[in-house]
Amino acid sequence: MDTEHVAAPARRSPGAWLLIAVPYFWLFLFFLAPFLIVVKISLSQTAIAIPPYVPTFDLSEGWQAFQEALSAFSFENYVWLTEDALYWRSYLSSVSIAAVSTLITLLIGYPIAYGMARSPQSWRPTLLMLVILPFWTSFLIRVYAWIGILKNEGLLNQLLLTFGLINEPLVILNTNIAVYIGIVYSYLPFLVLPLYASLERLDGTLLEAAEDLGCPSWKAFWKITVPLSLPGIIAGCFLVFIPAVGEFVIPDLLGGSDTLMIGKTLWVEFFNNRDWPVSSAVAVILLLILVIPIVLFQNQQQKMSEKEG
Amino acid sequence: MTVKTLLTGVAALGLLSGVAHAQDRTVNVYNWSDYIDESILEDFTKETGIKVVYDVFDSNEVLETKLLAGGTGYDVVVPTGTFLARQIQAGAFTELDKSKLSNLSNMWKDIEERVEKYDPGNAYSINYMWGTTGIGYNVEKVKEALGEDAPVDSWDLLFKPENIEKLKDCGVFMLDAPTEMIPAALNYLGLDPDSKDRGEIEQAGELLKSIRPSIQKYHSSEYINALANGDICVAVGWSGDVLQARDRAAEADNGVTVEYVIPKEGAQMWFDQMAIPADAPNMEEAHEFLNYIMRPDVMAKASNFVYYANGNEASKELLNEDVIGDKAIYPDEATVGNLFTTTPYPPKVQRVVTRTWTAVKSGQ
Numbered sequence: 001m002d003t004e005h006v007a008a009p010a011r012r013s014p015g016a017w018l019l020i021a022v023p024y025f026w027l028f029l030f031f032l033a034p035f036l037i038v039v040k041i042s043l044s045q046t047a048i049a050i051p052p053y054v055p056t057f058d059l060s061e062g063w064q065a066f067q068e069a070l071s072a073f074s075f076e077n078y079v080w081l082t083e084d085a086l087y088w089r090s091y092l093s094s095v096s097i098a099a100v101s102t103l104i105t106l107l108i109g110y111p112i113a114y115g116m117a118r119s120p121q122s123w124r125p126t127l128l129m130l131v132i133l134p135f136w137t138s139f140l141i142r143v144y145a146w147i148g149i150l151k152n153e154g155l156l157n158q159l160l161l162t163f164g165l166i167n168e169p170l171v172i173l174n175t176n177i178a179v180y181i182g183i184v185y186s187y188l189p190f191l192v193l194p195l196y197a198s199l200e201r202l203d204g205t206l207l208e209a210a211e212d213l214g215c216p217s218w219k220a221f222w223k224i225t226v227p228l229s230l231p232g233i234i235a236g237c238f239l240v241f242i243p244a245v246g247e248f249v250i251p252d253l254l255g256g257s258d259t260l261m262i263g264k265t266l267w268v269e270f271f272n273n274r275d276w277p278v279s280s281a282v283a284v285i286l287l288l289i290l291v292i293p294i295v296l297f298q299n300q301q302q303k304m305s306e307k308e309g
Numbered sequence: 310m311t312v313k314t315l316l317t318g319v320a321a322l323g324l325l326s327g328v329a330h331a332q333d334r335t336v337n338v339y340n341w342s343d344y345i346d347e348s349i350l351e352d353f354t355k356e357t358g359i360k361v362v363y364d365v366f367d368s369n370e371v372l373e374t375k376l377l378a379g380g381t382g383y384d385v386v387v388p389t390g391t392f393l394a395r396q397i398q399a400g401a402f403t404e405l406d407k408s409k410l411s412n413l414s415n416m417w418k419d420i421e422e423r424v425e426k427y428d429p430g431n432a433y434s435i436n437y438m439w440g441t442t443g444i445g446y447n448v449e450k451v452k453e454a455l456g457e458d459a460p461v462d463s464w465d466l467l468f469k470p471e472n473i474e475k476l477k478d479c480g481v482f483m484l485d486a487p488t489e490m491i492p493a494a495l496n497y498l499g500l501d502p503d504s505k506d507r508g509e510i511e512q513a514g515e516l517l518k519s520i521r522p523s524i525q526k527y528h529s530s531e532y533i534n535a536l537a538n539g540d541i542c543v544a545v546g547w548s549g550d551v552l553q554a555r556d557r558a559a560e561a562d563n564g565v566t567v568e569y570v571i572p573k574e575g576a577q578m579w580f581d582q583m584a585i586p587a588d589a590p591n592m593e594e595a596h597e598f599l600n601y602i603m604r605p606d607v608m609a610k611a612s613n614f615v616y617y618a619n620g621n622e623a624s625k626e627l628l629n630e631d632v633i634g635d636k637a638i639y640p641d642e643a644t645v646g647n648l649f650t651t652t653p654y655p656p657k658v659q660r661v662v663t664r665t666w667t668a669v670k671s672g673q
Contacts, residue, residue: 046656048399052377086667174526257527257670265667271370272487273663274377275656 035287042280043073053276077281087265087282091289094262097176097251098244101183102191105240106233108184109191113232114225116192117199128196131189143182143253150178150254174256182250187243191236198232199225242290262286335360336594339375339383341581342367342530343553344438346614353601359594367530368486376401376586383586384595387437390427390580391488395653402433402584409596410435412603420620424580426650434582435599436620438549438612441640441648442489442577445532445551448566450479450542464497464572466543468516470523477523480541485527487666490517490545492577492651502577503651505658514665521672533557539565547579548637549617556616569637571644578648580620 012020044053055069081087116127134142149155150173157169172178202225210220226233248263255261262282269279334357338350342365350361364383366372369392375381376388376396388396396402407413413435420436428434444466451459451466454475460466467473473481484490492502494513504510525541532544537557544551548569555567583602585595601607609627612619618638625633632638640648654662 048395048656050377050379050399050401052399084664086664258672260671268663268667271368271374272666273659274370274373275660 038280038283040073041276042077042278042284043075044277045072045074045076046275046277051276052274077277078285080278081281081285086260087262087285090260090262090265091286093260094245094247095289097179097183097261098241098247101180101187101244102237102241104180105184105188105191106237109188109195109236110233112188113192113195113199116196117202124200131192131196134189139186140249143186143250146178146182146185146254147173150181173254176255176259178254179251179259179261182254183240183244183247186250187240190239194235194239195229195232198229198235202228238294245290246286334358334591334594335362336385336591336598337362337364337383337589338385338598339364339366339372339381340385340387341365344387344581344615344617346610349602349607349610352607353598357597357601359597361598369488380588381586382590384589384591385583385598386586387581387583390424390582391651391653393434393582393584394427396584397428397433401587403587403589403592404432405435405585405599406596409593410600410603412600415603415605415608415621415623417620417622420580423578423650424582424620426652427580428582434584435603437581437583437602438615438617438619439578439580440548440617440638441571442484442493442545442547442579443551443569443571443637445536445544445546445554445567445569447479447536447539447542448568449564450539451476454479454542461568462570462573464493464574466572467545468494468497468520470520473520473523476543477525480525480535480543481523482532482535482541482544482546483524483527484532484545484547485529485670487662488651488654489577490669491662491665492649493545496575496577496649502575502649505654507658507661510658510661510665514669517669518672521669527670536567537561537565539563549615552616552635552637571637571640571648573647575647575649578645578650 041053044055046052047054055072057066057069112131116124116131119127147154151157152169152171152173154173156172157166160166161169172181206224206228207217207220210224211217215223246263247261248267251259251261251264252267255264266279266282266286269275269282273279336359338361340363344365345363347363350363354360369389372386372388373392373396375383376386377399393402416435420439421431424431424434424436444461444464446461446466451461455466455472460469460472465472466476467481491510491513494516495504495509496502498512498516500509500512530550532541532546533550533554534557535541536544536546536551536554538561539558546554546569548571551567551569555569558565558567583599585592585599589595602611603621605621605623605627608619608621608624612624612632613629616632616635616638618632636644
């Protein structure tokens with residue numbers, strides 16, 4: 001039985017191959033090729049030249065020159081990354097800021113998605129629209145607006161002062177707290193949407209059955225709803241966590257000068273040091289940090305579903 | 310009727326394309342933000358028929374990254390001397406064709422000599438503006454915090470902990486530019502401000518780190534508004550920017566008085582140079598633009614507008630009294646003697662400088 005299943009793809013028609021080739025071609029052109037260029041630059045050395053690194057490949061100079069250029073590659077930049085604590089601290093603090101933000105986003109996003117999925121059918125398109133609505137305004141402007149809300153003389157502090165909840169303005173802007181607020185706010189829709197999709201499909205009769213059998217509703221939620229919405233949770237968390245790790249705009253606008261994130265470190269390497277090779281190395285390592293756990297996780301998932309199947 | 314309308318339409322189209330044709334010649338200029346009187350660009354187009362596509366940046370780093378990536382499409386760019394020197398070395402610029410620059414004779418020899426350090430023979434660039442990096446302060450607030458004899462004419466104001474700690478609450482900004490702040494710290498320590506020595510640069514870093522808790526923000530343009538609105542009391546900034554803040558405050562009549570001072574220990578002098586990228590699409594027009602800019606009346610108009618000194622000797626007599634007569638813009642001989650210049654850092658040292666600066670800013 002199983003062998004037949006595995007063998008099946010081999011008998012695909014040329015048309016089917018063509019169809020599969022399209023996304024692969026897309027991935028190759030817009031992911032793999034640029035990535036290889038970045039890897040190539042990460043193995044080069046900085047130089048005062050245009051572009052600011054050596055070696056560069058000039059195909060017109062023939063095979064010999066190509067080989068020479070190839071032999072000039074070195075892993076020096078990667079070694080440099082291990083020598084300076086700045087990079088590891090940036091990676092660590094980026095991952096931890098992204099992880100904490102993802103958790104907070106989940107805690108806020110789950111009830112929203114749950115409420116939407118449980119609302120009357122006729123409301124749902126409107127609610128969905130409301131979640132998507134912020135995207136109609138530029139991301140940059142929305143982040144900028146938070147400066148106006150969070151600054152010392154901003155809306156939030158004025159409100160709190162008026163109500164006498166605080167005696168002097170809270171310093172939120174230019175701290176990590178502002179970064180968390182910015183990330184949670186900006187990425188919330190990315191978590192709510194996939195979560196809502198999986199919660200909406202949830203079979204309500206399962207909960208009724210649990211109730212009939214005397215299961216308290218909180219337990220039913222924990223034992224039935226949460227596990228069944230797990231794919232939505234995972235997809236949503238990835239959609240928040242991955243871009244948050246490499247985030248540059250939010251820490252730059254809302255964070256303080258002591259907010260350490262890899263996006264900012266990369267910017268400094270690229271623009272201030274004009275060190276394209278090191279910033280490329282930083283980017284490659286960042287990709288590995290993100291991709292390896294995800295691939296491992298995917299494999300795990302696949303094994304589990306195979307076992308169940 | 311219809312035919313007539315149609316004909317008029319066609320005629321109008323013809324006219325439009327005729328206009329477009331006359332303006333076919335363009336020059337793409339990439340300059341610092343808030344750095345020109347825009348009417349200069351309009352006048353240039355009126356006189357020469359060359360359309361100016363004007364674009365702005367706010368940091369040398371952004372300009373340099375674009376130049377080093379190549380193919381910017383710009384015909385005239387305005388890097389600062391230290392950056393210019395490295396870009397010349399990288400082959401980013403084309404040598405000026407001086408036969409097309411008849412107005413070169415208006416330029417100020419003293420400034421040209423100082424620029425030699427970055428651009429030997431002034432072969433690749435002409436001076437647009439020059440200025441200093443000093444201290445801008447809110448007169449009343451500083452007096453309030455430090456008393457009548459506050460050392461406003463000295464870097465002591467910033468680098469002495471007992472002074473800056475008292476200013477902390479009313480707000481201190483610092484340029485987010487290591488190439489400005491590290492030389493200033495080195496100079497204060499009595500070391501060579503142009504030092505390329507790792508140990509000395511780190512020493513400067515320690516000094517800057519020691520006052521880090523009293524700095525509200527490191528930023529290279531926000532201080533103009535912050536000073537003018539009275540939100541902060543001290544900022545390390547570029548001369549013309551602080552003077553713009555001074556004028557905005559005076560115009561707003563909000564009870565804020567801003568002053569700019571070149572500290573007595575000395576300050577950095579810098580030169581913003583106009584140059585033509587090696588791959589500029591409109592070389593001819595770029596030269597015409599540079600030549601136009603070097604006209605005394607044009608340069609005077611620019612300086613009167615942005616409150617920076619220019620490198621055009623002949624323009625001096627056309628400057629407003631509040632520009633030429635202001636020692637903060639055109640310092641006297643004695644002050645000029647105290648000013649220092651710096652040269653670009655080699656790549657390895659640049660890494661140390663940026664690393665030191667990151668450590669200062671992040672407080673680690």
